[in-house]
Amino acid sequence: MIRDATSWDSLTPVLLQSIQETVFMVAVTLVIAGAAGLIVGAVLYATRPGNLFANPVVFQTLNIVINLVRPIPFIIFLTAVGPLTKAVVGTTLGTTAAIVPMVVMATVVIARVVEQNLVAVDPGIVEAASAIGARRLGILFGVVIPEALAPLILGYTFMFIAVVDMSAMAGYIGGGGLGNFAIIYGYQQFDQGATWITVAIIVVIVQVGQFIGNRLAQRILRH
Amino acid sequence: MSSVISFEGVTKAFPGPKRAPELVAVDDVSLAVQAGSIVGVIGYSGAGKSTLVRLINGLEKPSSGSVNVLGVDVGTASPSVLRALRGRIGMIFQQFNLFNARTVRGNVGYPLKVAGWKRADIDRRVDELLDFVGIGDKASQHPRKLSGGQKQRVGIARAIATEPEILLADEATSALDPQTTAEVLALLRRINRQLGVTIVVITHQISIVHELCDQVIVMDGGRVVDSGETYRVFAHPEAALTERFVAAVTQGLPEGETLTALLSGGGVLLSVDVNEVTTEDIAAVLDAHGLRGTVVYGGVTDVLGRQLGTLTYRIRAEQDAVRRAAAELSQRTKATIFTGADAHAAVGP
Numbered sequence: 393m394i395r396d397a398t399s400w401d402s403l404t405p406v407l408l409q410s411i412q413e414t415v416f417m418v419a420v421t422l423v424i425a426g427a428a429g430l431i432v433g434a435v436l437y438a439t440r441p442g443n444l445f446a447n448p449v450v451f452q453t454l455n456i457v458i459n460l461v462r463p464i465p466f467i468i469f470l471t472a473v474g475p476l477t478k479a480v481v482g483t484t485l486g487t488t489a490a491i492v493p494m495v496v497m498a499t500v501v502i503a504r505v506v507e508q509n510l511v512a513v514d515p516g517i518v519e520a521a522s523a524i525g526a527r528r529l530g531i532l533f534g535v536v537i538p539e540a541l542a543p544l545i546l547g548y549t550f551m552f553i554a555v556v557d558m559s560a561m562a563g564y565i566g567g568g569g570l571g572n573f574a575i576i577y578g579y580q581q582f583d584q585g586a587t588w589i590t591v592a593i594i595v596v597i598v599q600v601g602q603f604i605g606n607r608l609a610q611r612i613l614r615h
Numbered sequence: 616m617s618s619v620i621s622f623e624g625v626t627k628a629f630p631g632p633k634r635a636p637e638l639v640a641v642d643d644v645s646l647a648v649q650a651g652s653i654v655g656v657i658g659y660s661g662a663g664k665s666t667l668v669r670l671i672n673g674l675e676k677p678s679s680g681s682v683n684v685l686g687v688d689v690g691t692a693s694p695s696v697l698r699a700l701r702g703r704i705g706m707i708f709q710q711f712n713l714f715n716a717r718t719v720r721g722n723v724g725y726p727l728k729v730a731g732w733k734r735a736d737i738d739r740r741v742d743e744l745l746d747f748v749g750i751g752d753k754a755s756q757h758p759r760k761l762s763g764g765q766k767q768r769v770g771i772a773r774a775i776a777t778e779p780e781i782l783l784a785d786e787a788t789s790a791l792d793p794q795t796t797a798e799v800l801a802l803l804r805r806i807n808r809q810l811g812v813t814i815v816v817i818t819h820q821i822s823i824v825h826e827l828c829d830q831v832i833v834m835d836g837g838r839v840v841d842s843g844e845t846y847r848v849f850a851h852p853e854a855a856l857t858e859r860f861v862a863a864v865t866q867g868l869p870e871g872e873t874l875t876a877l878l879s880g881g882g883v884l885l886s887v888d889v890n891e892v893t894t895e896d897i898a899a900v901l902d903a904h905g906l907r908g909t910v911v912y913g914g915v916t917d918v919l920g921r922q923l924g925t926l927t928y929r930i931r932a933e934q935d936a937v938r939r940a941a942a943e944l945s946q947r948t949k950a951t952i953f954t955g956a957d958a959h960a961a962v963g964p
Contacts, residue, residue, distance in 0.1 A: 520712035523672055523783075524726045524773075525701030538716035612716075 403586070407573060411593060413487045414569035417559045418597075420491050422552060425498035429551075432458075432499060433506025434532060440511070444518070444528045454503075461500045467561050469493055490567030494558050498551060505547035509540045542612040549605025553598050560594070570594060619781060619813050620648035620671055625680035627666050640666035642837035643680070648830070650780075653807050653814045655828030655845070657821060657860065663837040664817045668783050671815065672704045673697045685780060702730055705774030705812075709786035711766040713758040719745070719769050720754040726776045744772040748802060764795035768802070775806060782806065784816045788823060800827050821860045825849075825918045833857050846918045850890045865914045865924035868951060877911055877953075882931040884953035885941055889915050889924045892948045897926070904940040906932050927953075 432454065438444045439451040464472065470493045474484045477492040513536050521531045537544070563571025570590050578587030627641040640663045648654050656664045669675040670682050673689045682689040687700045713722050723744055724737045732740070745751045748768040750761075758766055767787060774782055784803065788796040804827060806812050816828060824831050824845060831848050833841035833856055840854035852858040861867075868886050869877055877884055885908065887897050894915065901908055908928030915924035930937050934954060944950040 514710075514712070516708060516710050516712040517714060519674065520706070520708065520773075521714075521725075522674060523701060523704070523706040524729055525698040526725075526729045527698065530729065535714060535716075539714065541716060 403577065406577075407589065407593075410568065410570045410573035410590075413567075414556070414559050414571075414597070417487055417491055417494060417562065417567065417569055418552070418555050421494040421498050421555050421558070422548075424491075425495045425502055425555075426548060426551075428495070428499040429502025430506055430537075432503035434510065434537070436503060436507040437510035437536070438528075438532055444532060458500050458504055461497065462504065464497075466493075466497055466558055467564065469497055470562060470565050470567075485566045487568040490559070490562035490565075490569075494555060494562060497558065498555055501554065502548070502551050505551065506544065509543040509547055510536055512543065513539045542609045545605055545609040545612065549602055549609075552601040552605065556594060556598055556601075617650055618647040619650045619685055620646075620815070621683045622646045622670070623681045623683075625670060625677045625682055627663075627670060627675055628678045639837050641670065641677075644837075644839050645680075646832060646839060646842065648813060648815065650813055651807070651811055652829045653803070653816065653827055654830040654832060655824035656815065656817045656832045656834060657819065657824050658834035658856070659819060662834040664819075664834055665785060666837075667834065668785055668815060668817050671781070671783060672701050672706060702726070702777050703779050704781045704783060705777070705779040706783040706785065707767065707770045707774045707787045709789045711758070711763075711770045711790075713766060713769055713773075715758055717758075718754065719750070719756050719758065719761070722758065722769055723772045723776055726773060730777050740776065741772075744776055747775075748772045762795075763791050764798060767791065767795075767799050771799070771802060771806070775810070775812065778810070780813060782812050782814045784814060786817055786819070789818070789820070796823075803827060821864060822916075825864075825916055825923075829919070833860070846921050846923065849918060849923055861923070864916045866912065867925050869912045869927055869953070873912065874953060877927070877929070880911070880929060882929045883934055883937045884911070884927055885930055885937055886913070886925060886927040886951040886953070887944055888949040889922045889926055890948050892944070893922050894926065896947070897944065900940055900944050901928070901930070904936055904943075906930050906936060906940055 435445075436451065436454050436458075439447040439454075441448065441451070461469075470490075473493045473496060476496075477484050477489050480492050481488050483489050517539060518531060518536060521535045526534070559567070559569050560571030560574070563569045563573070564575055566572070570593060574587050574590035577583050578590060622644050625641055625644045626639065628637040628639045631637050642663070644667065656667060658664050666675055670677055670689065671684055673692065677690045684700065685703055687696060689697070689700070692700065714725065717725065720738075720741050723741045727737045727740060741754065742751070745754055748771050750765055750768050750772075753761065753765060753769075758769060761769065770787075782803075787803075788799050791799060800823065803814055803816070807814050816823065818824060828845050831842065831845045832839055833848065833854060835854065835856045841848050841852060841857040848857060849861050852861060869884070874884075889897070908930040910926050911929045912927035913925045915922050915926065917923075937952060941950040941952050
């Protein structure tokens, strides 16, 4: 063990800093991509053939873009969108820079998750709202999305975990956070202890997220 | 009476998959529905009933022809005019189509919210509606917890919330058991009588038309093959499909092995259509001729309180006496005699 140079005394503040960075990246990504993904997913759903705002051009364009972006491995995507990141935040390094590719990828995935859950809403319910004379936007946000709320929450919980995963990879290219911590102190300095601590913390974060998501979805489903 | 719904030469075609020919769901239909009536649209599945009813509230637009509802040309109406019209037309569904994310109160109040009512007014109106449909105690429940009959009551309360002039019922009782069906039909009748709402009922069950509908429209392959006052349509069917619907409940004349078996029992068989005459009228005629008959085959159904069907009597008496009675009956309805000797001797209507 080469433990003299970096003792736990000096490592603890770095670890806390890393946790903070991870929570920051995940939170910002989830808020921005959560909102953007909801809108893009709702547009995908609504523009489908036969749906409220059926529009083949919009639907197919979004569909193709999402299908192109989604299969790109995130670690490659991080560097591929470098120019975009630089244009938005001025640098490709650091926590803030990592958020840009995370937001783009998470938006795309959330859009698909949202679309799939909205498509599963009984078209008869949409028809009932139409027959009542509700406006189309009113039906989309007042009927369709509330009907799909429980599976949407589970979908977002799933995305929370995926975003934690993304944040760890962002660490690899200098994004900071727990991924960065595990690589520098665990992998590069052969410190299994640091790696395991990171794993444990990530597991706790994921468990807490999953627990909250499950609880919320259950409360809605129990109606 | 004025007509609240009128179709003129209405055709609705849906594009077929790929290069397949288009599907004509409603084919050159013309009809008029009088204010305050209950009209049944009957036909097998795929006859175009559901499309027909969706043309009324503009959920479907006609491919050609004109649909006029409450003075609005549905085919050319702007979205805002169409939304306003839909506030005057309620609709209920086979699968209820309630909003699961809302309570019963939220479901029934939704059309009022859409119509821009104030919260307090909505609450008051919802209470009134739930009492009217008989589920006043369920306001805070979620639809998933209700029985089928209760769900349809919520659907009905929601459909009549804005005091519509027309109510469309799309197979509204097809998912319910017979007892609940009877209750829902009674509720629909009450809505028609008390609130003066014109009701269009779509069904594949002839019993519902018989119990509820003043007028009937028989559809087959997208076309209206028979229509008019319910008793008249079923008593004097113009289409083969109408005859099939009637025969399904009334059995008609005995044929084949059934007839042979009945004849082997002796006596004279007299079949009489209970059609514009009642079973009492028939009994009176037989009585006047000193005859007594026993019903051995057939069936009579009730169409809005009037009997309709065909009954076959076995009469143990002289053939000539039965013939004289049959001749008298045949002045008012159709009477047919079957004897052991000559298998089939009809006396015209």
